[in-house]
Amino acid sequence: MEMCAATSTSEPSAPSLEDEERLRLAQALDSVKAIEAMAHVALSHLTCALEAAPEAHVEDPSKGPFRAEYHRRLHRPGRPRRIDADPELRAFVLNRIDVMTFEELAAAIADGFPPGRKVGKSAIHDWFHNTRR
Structure with a gap:
């Protein structure tokens, strides 16, 4: 043509x-x-x-109890955990979580990060157990 x-x-x-x-x-x-x-x-x-x-x-992601729960988990109100909000801190924790205890990891974070980015043993513990779900 x-x-x-x-x-x-x-x-x-x-x-x-x-x-x-x-x-x-x-x-x-x-x-x-x-x-x-x-x-x-x-x-x-x-x-x-x-x-x-x-x-x-492709199904509607809002249908089904699992999909709704997953969606709510990703879109929680409020502030995200400090480890989730700081990519460098998150990478630091993920690289060492398998070889260090929570106490040792909290001490390593205190040594390697400024005071405003420091997280404690219980925050690491909560983050670890909540992200494994």
């Missing part, structure tokens, strides 16, 4: 700006056609996958 009329030149000449522009446009058209072909293949693969497994569909 062509939408433009071809222009004809009466005499051949050296490559001009028009010829270079025409070459760039032809390359761009080839790229768009290749992208269109890939999109068509992806669309057919997705269609076949959905037809093969009609029961595999």
Whole structure:
């Protein structure tokens, strides 16, 4: 399907700006056609996958007791725990939680972090037991 009329030149000449522009446009058209072909293949693969497994569909996350509980757990009111709110502190705790006691971990945090970011043994204990659920 062509939408433009071809222009004809009466005499051949050296490559001009028009010829270079025409070459760039032809390359761009080839790229768009290749992208269109890939999109068509992806669309057919997705269609076949959905037809093969009609029961595999996305459910409403608010339905079911487990999903509602999980949603509420992620969206609790109030402030998050200090360990959850501080990514560096959280990484520090996660790297050492398996090899240190809560007391040793609290002491290591006190040594390595400023006083405003310090957490105690009971805060680490509560965080550990609540994140394992």
